[in-house]
Amino acid sequence: MQGDYEEFFKVFAQVSKAIHSGQNTTEILEHIVENIKAIFGARGCIYWIIDMERATIEAQVSSGFYYHNLSMVNFSELTTIFKTEPGRRTFIEDATSDRRIPVRDSIGKRRVGSIYGMYFDIIGSLGGILAVYFYDQRKLSDKEQDIVNALGEQGAIALQKSLSYDEKMLQNLHQMVEGFALALEAKDENTHGHSVRVARFARAVAVEFGLSAAEAATIHHGGLLHDIGKIGMNDDILKRLGILSRREMDVVKQHPVIGVRIIEPLHFLKDVSPLIRHHHERFDGSGYPDGLKEDRIPLGARILTVCDAFETMLAGRKHFARMSLEDAVVNLREGAGRQFDPALVDALFSAIRKNPETFDLEADDRGLACLANHQKRLQQGPAVRGQLFI
Ligand SMILES: [Fe+2]
Ligand SMILES: [Fe+2]
Numbered sequence: 161m162q163g164d165y166e167e168f169f170k171v172f173a174q175v176s177k178a179i180h181s182g183q184n185t186t187e188i189l190e191h192i193v194e195n196i197k198a199i200f201g202a203r204g205c206i207y208w209i210i211d212m213e214r215a216t217i218e219a220q221v222s223s224g225f226y227y228h229n230l231s232m233v234n235f236s237e238l239t240t241i242f243k244t245e246p247g248r249r250t251f252i253e254d255a256t257s258d259r260r261i262p263v264r265d266s267i268g269k270r271r272v273g274s275i276y277g278m279y280f281d282i283i284g285s286l287g288g289i290l291a292v293y294f295y296d297q298r299k300l301s302d303k304e305q306d307i308v309n310a311l312g313e314q315g316a317i318a319l320q321k322s323l324s325y326d327e328k329m330l331q332n333l334h335q336m337v338e339g340f341a342l343a344l345e346a347k348d349e350n351t352h353g354h355s356v357r358v359a360r361f362a363r364a365v366a367v368e369f370g371l372s373a374a375e376a377a378t379i380h381h382g383g384l385l386h387d388i389g390k391i392g393m394n395d396d397i398l399k400r401l402g403i404l405s406r407r408e409m410d411v412v413k414q415h416p417v418i419g420v421r422i423i424e425p426l427h428f429l430k431d432v433s434p435l436i437r438h439h440h441e442r443f444d445g446s447g448y449p450d451g452l453k454e455d456r457i458p459l460g461a462r463i464l465t466v467c468d469a470f471e472t473m474l475a476g477r478k479h480f481a482r483m484s485l486e487d488a489v490v491n492l493r494e495g496a497g498r499q500f501d502p503a504l505v506d507a508l509f510s511a512i513r514k515n516p517e518t519f520d521l522e523a524d525d526r527g528l529a530c531l532a533n534h535q536k537r538l539q540q541g542p543a544v545r546g547q548l549f550i
Contacts, residue, residue, distance in 0.1 A: 168307050171195040175314045185322040189221035192315050196292055196308060197223045200300075203272055204293045207315055208238060213285035213372055224293070242277040242289045249305065250277040254297055273297040278309050280316035283323045285374070288316050333428055338384045345387070351398075354471060357520075359383025361467035361511075362460075364518045365504060368511040369463070379460040382435030386464055389419030389436070402479035413448050416440055439464040442499045454501070462501045466492065466508055469499070485527025 171191070178188045193205040204224025211218050215235050241260045242250045252258045252275040261275075277291035290312035300308070345355055362383040366376035390398060393415065397408050404412065419436040423429045438452060438461035445453030447465075457465075473491060476482030483491070489509070496502035509531050516522045 167195075167199050168311075171199070172310060172314065175311065175318075179314065179318045179321060185318050186221060188318040189315050190223070192290075192311050193221055193223040196290075196311055199307070200292060200294070200304070202292050203295045206289075206291050206293075207312070208289040208291070209282070209319065210235060210238065210244075210287050210289065211285050212244065212287055213374060218286065238289065241275070242279060242291065244279045244287060244289070246279060246281045246287075248279055249309075250275070250279075251300070252276075253299065255293075271295070274299070276300050276305065276308060278305075278312050280312055282316050282319045283327070286319070286323065288312065288319060290315065330428055333426070334381060337423070337426065337429065338381070341385050341388050351387075351477075354475065355384050355387060357471045357475070358386065358464065358467050361471060361508070361519060362463050364511045364515060365463050365467060365507050366460070368514070369459075369504065369507040371459075375460070378431045379435065379463055381429070382432045382439070382460055382464055383467065385419065385423065385429070385432055386436055386439045386468065387415060387419070388422055389415035389417065391422065392418065399478060402477055413440070417449050434458045435460040435464055437461070439468060441465065443496075443501050444498050447499075457501075462504055466500045466504045469495070470508065485521060485524045486530040489527065489530050 175188060175191060178191065189207045193207055196202065197205045202224070204222060206220055206222040206225065208217060209219040210216065217233070217235050217238060241252070252260065255261050255272040255275050261272075272293045273296040274294045275291060276294075277289055280288045280290070282288050290308065292308055341355060345351055345353070359380045360383070363376045363380040366379045367373075371379070390412075393411065397404065397412060400408070416437050416439060420433050423433060423436065435458060437449065438457050441447035441450065441452045441457045441461060442465075443454055443457070443462070445451050470488060470492060473483040473488040474485065492500060492505050492508070496505040512519050512521060513528070513531055516524070516528060521527060
């Protein structure tokens with residue numbers, strides 16, 4: 161640094177300007193890591209973007225290291241080296257002997273003397289780690305550390321800005337597709353509101369089952385879109401669900417695959433695709449389209465299956481009457497292990513007990529009592545048998 165900070169202020173001003181003029185985030189981060197490397201004469205500099213909730217490394221921008229080497233570093237190694245609390249600095253004086261650094265030579269243990277790093281909160285569960293790697297065992301002065309931190313902070317601001325913009329865009333896109341799906345469902349009075357309720361139930365079950373808010377949100381989207389493949393189907397067939405010929409049933413059974421084909425070009429829905437494809441698999445492997453069994457069926461799809469059936473039982477269809485909560489509970493319990501994942505039937509029951517209003521069941525005292533004591537009814541068998549849920 162040679163005592164003068166002219167270079168730093170120049171870089172800082174350039175980066176701030178780039179952020180405010182909306183320049184590409186990767187370019188801004190590249191600018192930051194390249195300049196830090198140059199200003200300090202470092203061996204290399206990396207800006208990692210990590211997702212604390214998913215425990216993943218989302219991206220890295222680097223200067224001075226081969227991408228191949230960086231791609232070998234995993235989340236747990238990284239978070240062992242660097243403290244991941246906002247504002248916490250990490251300094252490794254002797255990288256060659258420090259036990260936090262992995263033995264293999266992925267980020268140049270043999271060629272790195274010391275490492276300085278800093279963690280920044282970005283947005284949601286995303287965080288950034290700016291790390292500077294030196295050839296020798298170098299100790300940064302407080303002022304030098306402040307410079308690295310100031311540039312790292314600028315990187316975090318750039319990411320915040322672009323990610324919240326992306327987030328907004330994504331929200332708009334989701335709303336658009338969901339609105340489209342719901343508009344199509346609205347024209348059919350028979351299934352009106354089905355997907356919205358399935359989505360609401362499924363989110364509650366996901367949360368009850370201990371999934372993260374992000375996973376529950378994906379499952380909610382899956383619920384809204386699960387039957388989107390019925391779009392192109394003949395209205396006449398859909399209105400006669402429950403009394404279809406085998407041939408007509410085969411047509412209806414294509415809707416999960418058609419649904420996936422419809423949303424395939426929309427990259428932002430890629431996590432929802434498997435949920436749509438597999439929402440008619442059965443726990444015992446006798447479902448469609450792939451006959452997947454138990455854990456092979458994505459968890460979100462298993463949640464949708466339970467909620468889809470439950471909603472259909474409670475709402476009824478033109479050709480089969482709605483069921484009482486008591487009958488629906490007994491049917492679900494009977495189907496546990498065959499059609500449904502038993503653990504998710506349990507999760508649904510406890511979600512209903514905790515928040516009956518989520519399931520529009522706050523007034524159904526008799527049904528709710530049955531949740532606690534349905535074993536006796538189970539021995540008698542349900543008054544109304546389970547229907548085909550398609
Ligand atoms: Fe379906
Ligand atoms: Fe459905």
